[in-house]
Amino acid sequence: MAAKYEYLDHTADVQLHAWGDDLKEAFEQVAIAMFGYMTDLESVDIERSEEITAEGDDIVNLLFHFLDEFLFLMCADPYFIVKEVEILEFDRENFRIRAVGRGEEFDLSKHPQGTEVKAITYSNMQVHDDDDRHEVYVIIDI
Numbered sequence: 001m002a003a004k005y006e007y008l009d010h011t012a013d014v015q016l017h018a019w020g021d022d023l024k025e026a027f028e029q030v031a032i033a034m035f036g037y038m039t040d041l042e043s044v045d046i047e048r049s050e051e052i053t054a055e056g057d058d059i060v061n062l063l064f065h066f067l068d069e070f071l072f073l074m075c076a077d078p079y080f081i082v083k084e085v086e087i088l089e090f091d092r093e094n095f096r097i098r099a100v101g102r103g104e105e106f107d108l109s110k111h112p113q114g115t116e117v118k119a120i121t122y123s124n125m126q127v128h129d130d131d132d133r134h135e136v137y138v139i140i141d142i
Contacts, residue, residue: 013140017137018032024087027066037117081105081111084102121138
């Protein structure tokens with residue numbers, strides 16, 4: 001499957017822009033983009049999966065918590081790098097997500113070290129969900 005995300009320059013941070021055929025895919029793609037900034041995802045094998053849940057007060061807050069839960073996987077020992085993200089439940093009325101990340105334990109001898117993502121930010125976070133436009137913009141602190 002072709003990647004549906006890109007990296008846009010932003011001072012001191014990086015802006016992730018992801019899109020999909022629906023908002024669920026755009027959320028999945030932005031999480032993959034975040035991990036792709038940390039290492040070359042081609043080097044990641046799928047050895048196990050980790051499930052996350054996230055809740056928010058609105059769709060932007062939900063996106064923040066969704067990414068923050070995935071970022072925690074890479075920050076907790078053992079560091080878990082995700083290659084694939086699948087949203088299993090996307091409750092857009094109650095702003096809840098249950099998702100699974102598939103990948104493996106991060107290993108510097110196997111995975112090229114990209115840039116560490118320190119935090120997800122609310123700065124200029126955008127969620128667009130129209131009939132012909134399903135995309136998100138997220139600035140990450142590096």
